[in-house]
Amino acid sequence: MASVDTSLHFDVEKIRADFPILKRKVNDKPLVYFDNAATSQTPQQVIDVIVDYYSRYNANIHRGVHALSQEATDAYEQARIKIQKHFNIPNAYQTLFTSGTTHGINMVASGFASILEAGDEVIVSALEHHSNIVPWQMLCEKTGAQLKVIPMLENGTLDMQAFDRLLSEKTKLVFVNHVSNALGTVNPIEELISKTHNVGGAVLVDGAQAAPHIKADLQALDVDFYVVSAHKMCGPTGVGMLYGKEEWLTKLPPYQGGGEMIDQVTFEKTTYAGLPHKFEAGTPNICGGIAFGAALDYMNAIGFDQIAEYEHELLEYATSRLKAIDGLRIYGDIPNKTAVISFNIKGVHPYDMGTILDKLGIAVRTGHHCAQPIMDFYKIPGTVRASFAFYNTKDEIDTLIAGVERARNMLV
Template identity: 80%
Template sequence: MIAIENIRKEFPILNRTVNGKPLVYFDNAATSQTPQPVIDAIVDYYQNYNANIHRGVHTLSQEATDKYEEARIKIQKHFNAANSYEIIFTSGTTDSINLVANGFTSLLNEGNEIIVSALEHHSNIVPWQMLCERTGALLKVIPMTQEGVLDMEAYKSLLSDKTKLVFCNHVSNALGTINPIKDIITLAHGVNAAVLIDGAQAAPHIKADVQALDVDFYVASAHKMCGPTGQGMLYGKETWLKKLPPYQGGGEMIAEVTFEKTTYADLPHKFEAGTPNICGGIAFGAAIDYMNNIGFDVIAAYEHELLEYATEKLLAIEGLRIYGPKDTTQKAAVISFNIEGIHPYDMGVILDKLGIAVRTGHHCAQPIMNFFCIPGTVRASFAFYNTKEEIDILVAGVERAANMLR
């Protein structure tokens, strides 16, 4: 049982008002809010041991280095990576994907094939298109169904000995669909293809075990998990990380530099050029601690309760359509909807006047919107600090906006 009243007290922003109304924050799929323990970790860093890491012999540098590397180990244990050096700190999911895409430039040849799903965020489409332009590889797409799930039989037919890479999100940011990534990974490995899973939307709701999944790369962002923006992680199997060339050149990622030749540092530093977001990494670790202290099983059960409640209430509104799986067990805590004859932007503007924060538009997933022949959706995404009472406010707001706009 989640102690919702106590949890809400730990999120200072939930006490504010918007347009004279108490804030109802349902844009968690874009960015989650930050609890006081994570805010305290950020303040503590800048107040007490702000220094550059790894290269300093003085006390502050050593303290910052220890905290930063402790955070890496927290993330390693959370995702059950075999080694801490298989966790690469990045600026976020997009940066992580681009790191891998850049690295494969030297490993692909013309005529090789890579596969991406139709449910992807632009960040898991565009870097691979750019990779194809650089290498001459061909991009193929796993189609989706009207239910907003992937056509797995079509996926099987796309796989061949030409397939070198497969990319798929764990959870769709636009529809909330939970994809069968274990099956996707197993089938890809059957043709010796590597797999990258975009875990940005899954990480706040599902505790992924990268070894059990046998995934080659898994990426996520701190700001979806009660952490800071500008911080993320890339998990990569050691064998793959050793094959990929460095993404950027500079300090920290080197072993030795001469004007004749440079040799690169061992993992993870090979991929971490320059001064990193030290505070962000430490705060990411604090956010992982915070969520694990609540418990991901507890979080998942409560968020599913919110999802079922909101689905039932919203579907009672005349003309409202929810996109994505009808079976809520196939979804994370996301509801993407429209009301017939009403543009999602107009709905979002009115909801904001009522203090309700939702996301409207194509959610950086234009191919999904094109599939449904719509300009976008209204997306309400829930977190463990939301309540059924807030959902009631949302439903009343949607009904009020619909009456005004019809």
């Protein structure tokens, strides 16, 4: 069995001890969790923050003068500042709490419904998650704008020459993921942003899959909007972040009406609060926001450079071992990718492979991964996707390889 490279700057076994779920068994086998691109696991340090909130200062925020409300408000707003600093956002009020990436995308799409006109053009990429396709289709149907698509190449990257041909003075918005959830491809977002700005368009980047692996500097990127989900990066589900440039957040109308997002309300007219509250109607996921901040603290204490180095080592090891299996094809096998491997074995349906692996305690994702256009491009029903995190090990990869070989022998 392979051993983890102890020359790395952190002790993976010590890190694994922080994650209670990694101690459990599935089907009487030790859990091997390789579905991190869907949801990462949560360390005890973040779980403790969640328990502490509900045990000691559970209260609504921004409205109460009593001690619990003030403590909750302070913790929630401190979490906003942690997110701001992590992503190098100019001001805390440009950091909007959401229920996740999908929510953030829909907030922007809803706002642009009052801006786009018939004849305008919006561009998405062929590598998008459904959550970064469907809202723009709905937006185009509502406004009469035209949706265009950056095609993908056989190796799982975007056709940037085609993107150049799509851009024009009619381009108002471009939407692209930082990293493909299905393939792990890291897209050239710096180039996409610069070229879009040259024709006067705005760019939204879906950072859900990048955020666990890449510490994005949003000011350096000069991106107009950026969205992430906490549950991809050791935080809880049901909370995320939308960043927007101040001029855009000021220009866009509120997404929802309700409490907290108002300045003055009469039956004749309502005026709206300033940023960020203009976009945060109702009682938020207070505990989730605080825990999001704690998750960033945890990952930053390990260090994103160290995480990236270790995960790349896992990716290279797993890629090499999988390629040795007869009949196995990896989709998006390129150098510039995160720790995600989508693969199939000739003659084996991905669902059947995933079912057998589950019996062996190995959690992978099978299907189209909410990226059906990618599967249509390759003319396949889906893939088996193994996605790694910094708490995984080479020994676990060995277990995966043994499981894939066993399944292949059973199914081919």
